[in-house]
Amino acid sequence: MDQNRTSRRSFLTLAMATPLAAATLTACGGSSGPGQAAEGDATIWFLTGAPKEEVRQQSVDSFNETSESGDLAATAYQNDAYKTKIRTAIGAGQAPTLIFSWGGGSVRNWAEAGQIEDLTSWVEENPEVRDRLFDAAWIPGLVDEKIYAVPHETVQPVVLYTNNKLFEQVGAQPPTTWDELMALVPVFNDAGIAPISLAGQSRWTTMMWLEFLVQRVGGTDAYLAINNSQPDAWSNPDVLQALTMAQDLVRAGGFVEGFNSVVADQNADQALLYTDRAAMLLQGSWCYGSIKADGGEFVSSGNLGFQSFPVVTGGKGDGMSTVGNPAQYYSISSSATDEQKEIARAYLADGVLTEEIAEAFIQEAGEVPILKGVEDQLAEAPDGEFLTFVYDIASNAPFFGQSWDQAISPTAAEELLTNIAQLFQLSIEPQQFADNMNAVAGQ
């Protein structure tokens, strides 16, 4: 209805505007690409959201102050909008010089379409670029052993947050095994507390539960088979068992009532934890900052606990491995001019994660930059305990699994998120889930 009226009205407006538009269209024929960059400047798109947006901007600004090769013009987009926008922009040949991503499937997709630069030889010529960053961070930027995306920013493992006050109230300890977790469900439910907060409407939050279960039950190989879109990766009996265990937890009432209506982008899942309504929350390390900011006294009074995901007794996976975002990434657009590419490479080498910016990520965002040798800075920071915990996970984990929805192709990722939602609503069985996913693997 809305569309109808708008299009009719615009139909008329457009008819009247023809001569005007024709004149203006010819006038803007000479403008350069997006981001309103001045001639010769390179463009960069990144994500909005305090406090990291300011740090990103700060990094671009200080690069521009000292840069000899030219300036970067930055534009910030909201997370979900960016994911759609960047694909359309790349497809239309309007990509920014520096393309922000999370590595994995989208980078492979762009590389295979010839839209981003192979940076392997540049990194080999500049080994200091590679050596100063975490080694594991480079992996999601590889496509067939070649570097197409350079890591930057912070490492973001997924951790199990706990509400220590509620655990004390029911006289229980945070779970170290899956069986303990299952045993806690009735304890909390009897006390009128939701055992686990989950923003089910956002789907990727639900996915984290499956990621950990697959890793703990089936081990790293089972996890990687899915990340690498191997055929029948989902039919692995261990994976099926993990799917079944997830449904068992749903059936037992493990998640907060109405979890399918809870949305992560309004931080409602975190709010359940710090308002003492839910005892546990599995979320990314990026939530620490917002729980601290929104939770009042919650963090400062020591009520927030954090730990690794419980082990599954008899499972093939260890309790140290984790999943999440090993880093964020920048690729260089193939359609940029040589001049723009030069600026972009200079920024990746000397601007994107300087010592100063790393410090800002620690102090302002409460996250762990992927720069080697920051342990001391982390320990001294206001949130030293949490930051050191994250750093230890990042540096000691035998395996750091990239999020499935980032690792696999966009087509398979969309199917995965839809199926995960249905699995947790108990509207499909594990076998059907596996069949649906196997059908799109490799697409």
Added chain:
Amino acid sequence: MGTVAVGPAATGPNRVSSKRGNAGPLWWLVLPALAFFTIFGIVPLVGVFALSFTDWDGIGDLRFAGLDSWTAVLRDPELPNALLVTFLIMALSWLFQTPISLLIGVFIAGHQRYRAFLAVLYFVPLLLSSAAIAIVYKALLDPNFGIGAGLGLGFLNQDWLGQRWLALGVVIFVVSWQFVPFHSLIYQGGVRQIPTSMYEAAQLDGAGRIKQFFHITVPQLKYTIITSSTLMVVGSLTFFDLIFVLTQGGPGNATRALALDMYLRGFRASLMGQASAIAVILVLVGLALALLLQRLGGKDANTSQLEGA
């Protein structure tokens, strides 16, 4: 995509041809509109049709893939579900909106001061953007921090967006909440055109208010009802923004209507070929519905209904 133009596409050419008959040398006046309609309506439509025979992923090279996208779409169990959801939303939101809009329309057609005041209030939802409405409703319906929890009303603490039928109901309700004011306005205009002499005659014959409503107002509004219904039905085909923000098609695929399915396939799953095939299906369904409703309205919608008035 091209489907946005479905509504005008159905009526545009008709208007053009009827004008040519009685307006003679003024035909060139339609040229600008025609040019724009061609560039922004027809050309994208042809492009979408062509794209549906490729397996384009949005950024790679265009490759001809024959009927691959079509067979994939037609075999996908998602299509019947999306069609079902679309038609459910269409039918139920029509059923919900029409009586309410009609009654409100009749009510605000009166010239009393307080009615004019209320009419302004009723109109407010239409001034808000769909995205904003969806975000607000999402917050209101949050099971833990929403309106139920805020007012302490337990029965409002449902899993509104998490249960299949509840979520569909919420979508229909919010859509109706937004568009009832618009249709009330159409009905208000329709009611004000009914000659008062008819009501006076009916009063003399001893017809009460309810009888007047059913025997004069409703029959006189026949074409208004058809217009409003066409807008509702064809418009509900293109519902996207509100559902996208409110549920993203969830839970599972319970609110994944055709237009949303098209977007998710195209821009989330990067299957532009399949998304284009869905777009073509949308265009066809939209045209079929618009034609059907025109037929229901009789051959010539301009005939007078005022015989005896």
